[in-house]
Amino acid sequence: MTSEIDIGSRAGFARDDGVAGPPRSTGRLGDRLFALAAQGSGVLLLAVMVAIGVFLIWKAVPALQANEADFLTEQEWNPNANPPVFGIAQLAFGTVMSSFLALVMATPVAIGIALFISFYAPRRLAAGLGYLVDLLAAVPSIVYGLWGLHYFNTTMDDVGRFLNAYFGWIPLFGGDSVGGRSLLTASVILAIMILPIISSITREVFLQVPGSHVEAALALGATRWEVIKLAVLPFGRSGMISAAMLGLGRALGETIAVAMVLSTASGISIHILADGGNTIAANIANSFAEATETGRGALIASGLVLFVITLIVNMTARLIVARRKEFA
């Protein structure tokens, strides 16, 4: 908090006019107002975060105390029963699994799109393509949900049956209640939804690659792909990780599209082709309306878990980015 104040004295309003005493700040009104506004924004952010945290905990604690099962390991979600029995395990698993799958599918494609637009596409095509990708982000998630529910799930049903028939020996693709309203379908839709954010941020990062690095690579006799490998990807790595993590954050929190696509079934299952699965956000959307007092508290507790998961994801991303900072 003190560092921005130090800048003033370090920037050197040193007095060499022979007047004794420490250099005084010129203390202009605009300066002070700006500092106040900046500090205010920072404090406000912290206050909002704390308020959200306090609210979630305050609402969640009574429900958690009434819970008959272990909140962290229980797979059932029956907070409206008497006595209430609920746990986050299945929801957290479904959330992390679907988002992770979405990330795995979306990231390579998004980076490929960004590379194509930045380095391969003819200039006119590149601009149009860029708009098109950004347009994907403008589609409301309810539309993805409707599309997923009424059209895409039949396609995924076929895909699921194919994968199950030929690759069923891989546990992920195993199981016998293969259907279109599966975790995989949700993941594919999530992947499409997070594609634009990852792609456009990566594209921004690629645009910032210094021309001198590109020229250095070219002058060594690098082909286009080698230029990308030598100069572009290393420069853009931390940006790409940030982009992926933002995408993951969006996938973790995505609610309505997932809620519409998944046919809820209880229990953790790694069979991602099977109908069923559930995520924290989708569960909140599906059950908030008819929840009892305890039920709401339980849902809020699940929201708190989602909050923590997202926080961990973001912190991990920062750690990855910071680890080789020396070389950045």
Added chain:
Amino acid sequence: MAKRIEVSGLNAYYGRVRAIEDISMTIEPRSVTAFIGPSGCGKSTFLRTLNRMHEVIPGARVEGKVLLDDEDLYGPGVDPVAVRRVVGMVFQRPNPFPTMSIYDNVAAGLKLNGVRRKSLLDEIVERSLRGANLWDEVKDRLHRPGAGLSGGQQQRLCIARAIAVEPQVLLMDEPCSALDPISTLAIEDLIAELKSRYTIVIVTHNMQQAARVSDRTAFFNIAGTGEPGRLIEIDDTGKIFTNPSQKATEDYITGRFG
């Protein structure tokens, strides 16, 4: 390994604008040729046509011939990537790859050429760093980032990176203009050593530098703003600086303009 460069009737364009006009010259192997001239006279543009770096700028193109020991760099079917592997380049601002260590910077070009064996890489990296007079300063921190070196060291690192792939020709575009006098001296000493093995072409704004390091000097000039740059004359450096045959050259080197 050093090769002779013969340029004839070379024009370079940025879009519709002609940047240099009808340049012909011969650049001798195992010698240093300096390009001097006022800003905007096309000497850097001309330099960049010698390894086909000019054309990487959108809309830029080149007409004419550049023969590297009888092989036309602009001939049909010649791959610019292959050209750049035999004609190395050092830029005005030191540009080591910031995400790579000193070692990896020097090895970058070798890896492009498919050298994978660790022992061979080690050997060439050491030889190149020694060749660039940098080895003693960095041998204990080869795996530290190249961006952590001083400007002069970074420039020598870039020279090491360029000579690691054993090019035929080494192009230098104002390699000392971002450096202090001590680092400049180090680079100039290095140029004097390198010329026994390479054909070196250096663009410089510093006429004393041209006089110190080069065997031949080419003077470029423009008739006016918006006009293409032209080669006024090329001759032995001693002659250019004492008794040039063109009036414009004499005016320039005596500081009457530019």
